[in-house]
């Protein structure tokens with residue numbers, strides 16, 4: 001079981017509201033298709049059979065959430081905000097799904113707003129039975145960063161990264177990959193840091209996203225991945241194929 005996140009910064013023009021990066025999305029869909037269908041998808045030469053995709057927001061969702069003052073902790077009770085933010089994410093989800101379908105990946109949508117919630121401490125509950133059943137039935141579920149019902153706050157944002165971590169646990173994933181617009185976590189000299197084992201060791205070089213982002217950029221990503229038992233890789237668009245083939249491109253978070 002592989003959980004792969006297509007970062008919003010990789011598949012959209014993150015600094016231009018609601019603008020897709022069509023070329024990058026096509027490259028991502030082609031790479032997933034190669035691994036899923038052709039038989040050279042993993043190190044044994046077998047096609048990948050169990051894959052869950054999560055995508056982020058990029059220029060869809062973050063701008064809308066920022067305008068409405070909604071973050072992962074600060075909520076809203078305004079139905080217009082819900083339609084605006086969730087609507088932007090489902091629009092992007094439609095783009096992602098149709099591109100994957102064009103490449104014969106059996107992609108189907110799962111919208112976290114309709115299935116997940118947070119309690120008053122902000123802890124997320126994301127039922128995974130629907131996702132695992134879809135996988136068993138041969139589909140590739142495609143979830144996305146979204147809004148979720150949040151006790152005491154109305155609705156708050158759930159990032160794709162948080163969904164990845166939650167799904168990796170509940171689905172007992174073997175491999176976790178986060179594709180972003182950077183080739184990995186970069187040090188002060190813009191070189192890829194090959195391995196991260198503690199947050200303190202890299203806290204000084206980790207920052208937020210350069211574009212509008214309500215979920216914390218690279219720092220939040222690394223922090224979330226360090227909580228996981230299995231290793232996770234952070235890599236750029238060109239490394240989706242090697243990752244799905246069994247390599248550990250970019251930065252490995254252990």
Ligand SMILES: Nc1ncnc2c1ncn2[C@@H]1O[C@H](COP(=O)(O)OP(=O)(O)OP(=O)(O)O)[C@@H](O)[C@H]1O
Pocket residue numbers: 006007008009010055056057058059160179180181182184185186187205206207208209210211213215216217218219
């Ligand atoms: N040390 C670092 N190495 C690499 N990127 C960093 C670093 N510090 C901050 N960043 C920023 O983090 C961004 C990646 O995080 P971001 O949350 O934008 O990625 P994403 O998951 O692809 O997008 P989204 O959150 O929209 O899904 C990079 O584009 C860069 O601007």
Ligand SMILES: C=C(C)CCOP(=O)(O)O
Pocket residue numbers: 008055056057058060061062065085089144145146147157158159160161214215
């Ligand atoms: C801003 C929204 C609604 C989702 C953000 O998801 P992310 O891009 O994975 O952080």
